[in-house]
Amino acid sequence: MADPTNAGPPVLSVSRLAHRVNPEFALRDVDFAVAAGEGVAVIGTNGAGKTTLIRLVAGLLRPADGDIRVCGTTPRRWGQVSRHIGYVQQAKDLPDGVTVETYVKHQLKLRRAEPGRYEELIALADLEQYRHHYVRSLSGGSQRKLHVICAVAHRPDLLILDEPTTGLDPTARETLLELLRSLKKDGVGVLFASHHRDELLALADSVVVLHQGHQVQDASLDAVTRWGERSSLILEAFGEAHLAPLHHWAAQQATPGGPIRAVHTVEHGVKLDLPDGDHQDTLAALVARAHAAGLALRSASYFQPTLADVVRSIVEQVELGDLA
Numbered sequence: 001m002a003d004p005t006n007a008g009p010p011v012l013s014v015s016r017l018a019h020r021v022n023p024e025f026a027l028r029d030v031d032f033a034v035a036a037g038e039g040v041a042v043i044g045t046n047g048a049g050k051t052t053l054i055r056l057v058a059g060l061l062r063p064a065d066g067d068i069r070v071c072g073t074t075p076r077r078w079g080q081v082s083r084h085i086g087y088v089q090q091a092k093d094l095p096d097g098v099t100v101e102t103y104v105k106h107q108l109k110l111r112r113a114e115p116g117r118y119e120e121l122i123a124l125a126d127l128e129q130y131r132h133h134y135v136r137s138l139s140g141g142s143q144r145k146l147h148v149i150c151a152v153a154h155r156p157d158l159l160i161l162d163e164p165t166t167g168l169d170p171t172a173r174e175t176l177l178e179l180l181r182s183l184k185k186d187g188v189g190v191l192f193a194s195h196h197r198d199e200l201l202a203l204a205d206s207v208v209v210l211h212q213g214h215q216v217q218d219a220s221l222d223a224v225t226r227w228g229e230r231s232s233l234i235l236e237a238f239g240e241a242h243l244a245p246l247h248h249w250a251a252q253q254a255t256p257g258g259p260i261r262a263v264h265t266v267e268h269g270v271k272l273d274l275p276d277g278d279h280q281d282t283l284a285a286l287v288a289r290a291h292a293a294g295l296a297l298r299s300a301s302y303f304q305p306t307l308a309d310v311v312r313s314i315v316e317q318v319e320l321g322d323l324a
C-alpha cells in the first residue's frame with residue numbers, strides 16, 4: 001500500500017472543485033489528492049456526483065470553479081496532461097472482426113506507446129492465449145482487462161476508472177482487481193468510482209465520500225469498510241409455513257437486555273438488529289436457539305450493507321453531529 005508519508009508530489013490534486021451539472025445538481029467544494037501507487041475510491045449514494053467527478057478529473061468536463069492538477073498540470077492543457085492519464089469508461093464497445101493482437105497494437109500506436117509493450121501488456125492481463133481471438137468474443141472480464149491494459153499502454157501516472165468491476169462475475173472481478181493491484185504496485189495512482197465493498201478492500205487506500213454533490217468530511221476508509229459489519233442478521237424461514245413461527249420467535253427475542261435490539265420483516269424472513277459490540281459468535285448462538293425452539297431455517301447470515309447504505313448511515317450520523 002502507498003504510504004502517504006513517503007509519497008512524492010501527488011499525481012492528482014483536486015481543490016475546492018465545483019461544477020453545476022443542471023439546475024438541481026452541483027458538485028461543491030471537493031478536495032482530495034492521489035499519490036503515486038495510491039488507490040482512492042469515490043463512493044456515494046446514487047446520483048451523488050461520482051461519475052461527474054471522474055469525468056472532470058479525466059478532462060471530459062470543464063470545472064466551473066476550483067483546481068484540478070494532474071502531475072502539476074491542469075487537464076485543460078490536454079496535450080500535456082493526456083500522457084499522464086489513463087481512463088477506462090464505465091461501458092465501452094469493442095469493434096467487430098478485430099483480434100486482440102490487432103486491437104492492442106492499434107491502441108499502442110494511437111497512444112504513441114512503445115510497440116514492444118504489446119507482449120508485456122497481454123502477459124500482464126493474462127490474455128496471451130486469446131491474442132488471435134476476436135475482441136468481441138472475449139468474456140466480459142477479459143474485455144475489461146483489455147480496456148485497462150490499453151489505458152495504461154503509454155505508462156500514465158494516474159489511472160481513472162468508473163465502476164471497474166460492475167457487471168462482472170466474482171472470478172472475473174477478482175482477476176481484474178489483481179491486474180489493478182499490480183499496476184498500483186508499479187506506482188500507478190488509481191482513482192475509481194465504486195459501488196462495491198470488495199473493490200474498496202482490494203484497491204483503496206483512502207476514500208472520497210459524496211452525497212448530493214457534497215463531500216462528506218471525516219469519513220475514513222476504515223469507517224466505511226467496517227460500517228455495519230456484523231450489526232444485523234438475516235434469518236430466512238425454510239418455507240412459507242415456517243415464516244409466522246419465525247416472526248413470533250424473533251419478536252420474543254427482542255426484549256430489553258436480550259440478544260436483539262430490533263426486528264424487521266424482510267422477504268422470506270427477518271432482519272435482526274444487534275446491540276453495539278462484537279458479534280462474532282452471535283450468528284451461531286441465535287441459530288442454535290432457533291433450532292432449539294423447533295424453527296426450520298433456510299439460511300442465516302450477517303447482513304452486508306451496500307456502500308450506498310453505508311454512505312446514507314454516515315450522512316445521517318454527520319447530520320446528527322455525532323460521528324466518532
Ligand SMILES: Nc1ncnc2c1ncn2[C@@H]1O[C@H](COP(=O)(O)OP(=O)(O)OP(=O)(O)O)[C@@H](O)[C@H]1O
Nearest residue numbers: 021022025044045046047048049050051052053193
Ligand atoms: N449530462 C447530464 N445532463 C443533465 N444531468 C446530468 C447529466 N449527467 C448527470 N446528471 C445529473 O447529475 C447528478 C449526478 O450524476 P452522476 O452520474 O455524477 O452521479 P453518480 O454518483 O455517478 O450516480 P450513479 O451512482 O447513479 O452512477 C444526477 O442528478 C444526474 O441526474
